[in-house]
Amino acid sequence: MTQAAPIDVVMRSLADPTRRAVFERVVGSDEISVAELTRGSGVTQGAISQHLKSLKQAGLVIERPEGRKVYYRAQPEGLAPLVDWMSHYGVFWRERFASLRTLLKEIDP
Numbered sequence: 001m002t003q004a005a006p007i008d009v010v011m012r013s014l015a016d017p018t019r020r021a022v023f024e025r026v027v028g029s030d031e032i033s034v035a036e037l038t039r040g041s042g043v044t045q046g047a048i049s050q051h052l053k054s055l056k057q058a059g060l061v062i063e064r065p066e067g068r069k070v071y072y073r074a075q076p077e078g079l080a081p082l083v084d085w086m087s088h089y090g091v092f093w094r095e096r097f098a099s100l101r102t103l104l105k106e107i108d109p
Contacts, residue, residue, distance in 0.1 A: 006059070006081040013058035014082075018043060019051040023074070026061055031071040 014020050021041075026032055034052065038045045052072055055061045059078035064071045 007085050009058045010060065010078065010082050013054050013060060016051070016054075018047070019054060022048060022051045023055055023060060026055070026072050027074045029073075031064065031073045033069050033071050035069070037072075 014023065022037060025037055025041075029036075034045055034048055037048045037052075041048065043051075052061060052063075056063060056072075060075055061072045061078070062075045064073070
């Protein structure tokens, strides 16, 4: 079996809306526990743990065990494959916006 490219792992991990919401909550805090993530989420603690496992495997979060609790924080470097992929298309959009700017100036000088 071939190993998925890092971009595939990141995209697959962030494709799930609940997992994205969990990731956003982790990003919005310095550190957060599974119990804190579960509170008010409408998702079971087991499901939150599974989402965190996927985010961890994608390199998007790191964990810090402390006694019986595990705290999670965002790993910004994990988004690098996604940023690299998107930057490839940045040139395309910059060219399109430049063309649009020129067209708008022609229409309404």
